Amino acid sequence: MEKMIYETNSPEETRKLGQKIGAAAAPGDVYTLVGDLGVGKTVFTQGIAEGLEITEPICSPTFTIVQVYEEGRMPFYHFDVYRIGDIEEMDEIGYEDYFYGEGLCMIEWANLIEEILPEKRFDVTIEKDLEKGFDYRKITIKEHKAQV
Ligand code: ADP
Numbered sequence: 001m002e003k004m005i006y007e008t009n010s011p012e013e014t015r016k017l018g019q020k021i022g023a024a025a026a027p028g029d030v031y032t033l034v035g036d037l038g039v040g041k042t043v044f045t046q047g048i049a050e051g052l053e054i055t056e057p058i059c060s061p062t063f064t065i066v067q068v069y070e071e072g073r074m075p076f077y078h079f080d081v082y083r084i085g086d087i088e089e090m091d092e093i094g095y096e097d098y099f100y101g102e103g104l105c106m107i108e109w110a111n112l113i114e115e116i117l118p119e120k121r122f123d124v125t126i127e128k129d130l131e132k133g134f135d136y137r138k139i140t141i142k143e144h145k146a147q148v
């Protein structure tokens with residue numbers, strides 16, 4: 001897979017797409033997630049968690065940078081780096097243990113920490129297109145490869 005484009009027309013569809021990704025995930029997978037407020041990032045992330053067989057609700061980790069869920073078939077590391085002031089804060093929380101760990105890693109606002117993102121990852125973008133309806137979402141998943 002280089003680049004896949006999905007279109008959804010309801011939160012349920014977006015959640016199901018997340019579920020499929022969570023169900024197919026392998027330990028060490030890294031996803032970034034980008035999209036405007038209210039576009040469906042949390043809906044999508046909740047789906048991923050369900051695909052990992054996590055039953056507890058996903059909350060925004062805004063105040064903790066990373067939220068760890070251990071109850072699924074592999075750990076789920078949910079980052080929201082929106083409030084990061086300095087990249088050194090990532091060192092302080094030991095981000096490498098998560099980015100190169102044994103779980104699925106999902107990073108919201110990943111563009112703010114571009115310089116430390118793993119080369120091997122999937123970049124997810126969720127966009128609205130109001131001409132196609134209020135509930136329409138375009139979800140692009142692009143494989144990012146290491147530069148050789
Ligand atoms: P974010 O985390 O990106 O700020 P949320 O996931 O919290 O956004 O909220 C997305 C909102 O959009 C929810 O109220 C959801 O019901 C609504 N919504 C409508 N259509 C869709 C869709 N196709 N996919 C995802 N969410 C949708």
Ligand code: MG
Pocket residue numbers: 041042060
């Ligand atoms: Mg959210």
